Amino acid sequence: MVQAILIFALAAFSALKGATASRHVEGQQVILGSQHNSADDVHHVLKKLEKADIVPTVMDAFVPSFLVEAEWSSKHYASLGNTLKPKKLQDAPSISLHQSESSSGSCALLANTTYTVAITDPDAPSRDDPKWSEICHWIATAVPLDDADGSSCPHIKLSSLQDVMPYKPPGPPEKTGKHRYVFFVFVPANGTTDPLHLTKPEDRQHWGYKYNGERVGVRRWAVDNGLAPVAANFIYAQHKKQ
Numbered sequence: 076m077v078q079a080i081l082i083f084a085l086a087a088f089s090a091l092k093g094a095t096a097s098r099h100v101e102g103q104q105v106i107l108g109s110q111h112n113s114a115d116d117v118h119h120v121l122k123k124l125e126k127a128d129i130v131p132t133v134m135d136a137f138v139p140s141f142l143v144e145a146e147w148s149s150k151h152y153a154s155l156g157n158t159l160k161p162k163k164l165q166d167a168p169s170i171s172l173h174q175s176e177s178s179s180g181s182c183a184l185l186a187n188t189t190y191t192v193a194i195t196d197p198d199a200p201s202r203d204d205p206k207w208s209e210i211c212h213w214i215a216t217a218v219p220l221d222d223a224d225g226s227s228c229p230h231i232k233l234s235s236l237q238d239v240m241p242y243k244p245p246g247p248p249e250k251t252g253k254h255r256y257v258f259f260v261f262v263p264a265n266g267t268t269d270p271l272h273l274t275k276p277e278d279r280q281h282w283g284y285k286y287n288g289e290r291v292g293v294r295r296w297a298v299d300n301g302l303a304p305v306a307a308n309f310i311y312a313q314h315k316k317q
Contacts (some may be wrong), residue, residue: 106162116142123155124307129257133197134294134304143260143306144171153258158311167213167242172260172306181183187268191261191302192236196291199280201251209292211279212256214239216271237271244252245312253311261302273300 101272117139130137146152151159153168170192192215199207217235237273247254263271274296276283282292297304 093192095300120155120307124309127156127255127309129175129197129255129309132148132244132290133195133257133292134259134297134307137304139304139306140174141260141306142265142271143258143308144173145169145308145310146171146205146273153308153310155308156311158253158313161245161247161312161314164312165244167215170236170258170260177234188262189216189218189268189271191239191271191273193259193293193301195257195259195282195296196247196254197257197290197292198247198251198254200248200256203252205290206286207280208290209282211243211276211282211292211296212245213242214273214275215242216273239275240279244281247312247314249316251314252317253313255309256312257293257309258307259297259304260306261297262305264301264303271300 120139120142121130121136124134144152147159147164147166148170151163155260172190192213194212196210196212197208198205199210215236217237219235245254245256276296282296284291284295
């Protein structure tokens with residue numbers, strides 16, 4: 076299954092090259108194409124994920140087809156490992172998913188695909204003692220719609236996203252250091268455009284799985300639901316009392 080996911084990610088990266096101009100709609104969650112990304116950006120993302128031990132601890136290595144941005148406000152957004160205060164993260168962020176590059180026709184394919192956005196905390200209750208890890212903080216899905224301004228790339232507005240697991244703001248306990256809050260975007264590993272029937276975790280802790288002494292969470296949930304990662308980002312947050 077892991078091999079199949081990696082093969083699909085590589086194929087997606089090859090097929091979904093290029094982009095159109097990006098657009099942010101205030102107060103909305105948007106997924107659309109962007110022009111400012113390149114292979115260098117993808118390499119940078121991979122290096123950051125590896126340096127933060129997100130790959131391979133939280134997710135197996137994959138080739139990002141997109142760059143994902145998460146923004147709570149113009150001053151508070153995910154930037155591959157920046158630190159934000161939990162009190163600034165109380166509402167679900169807006170989400171932007173930018174293609175690396177784009178070719179004609181690729182966005183039509185994307186418009187029929189269900190995207191899944193997920194946030195996980197692999198450092199619960201702390202990075203040194205992750206016995207509660209991972210904590211599921213959000214799962215939401217949407218199918219892109221054609222852009223109203225005639226752009227060839229799809230976008231998703233706030234009303235289009237459907238919660239599978241409602242957003243839970245980061246709330247790291249006292250004296251547990253910095254927690255990584257990791258964003259993933261998934262697509263169906265088999266490339267289907269049919270509606271997805273995702274399982275809602277029975278509990279946020281361990282993503283509802285039985286704990287056997289090892290970290291369990293978003294990676295297993297994605298595999299069980301037939302999803303492949305195509306983008307990732309992350310932040311750090313910690314309690315003010317350390």
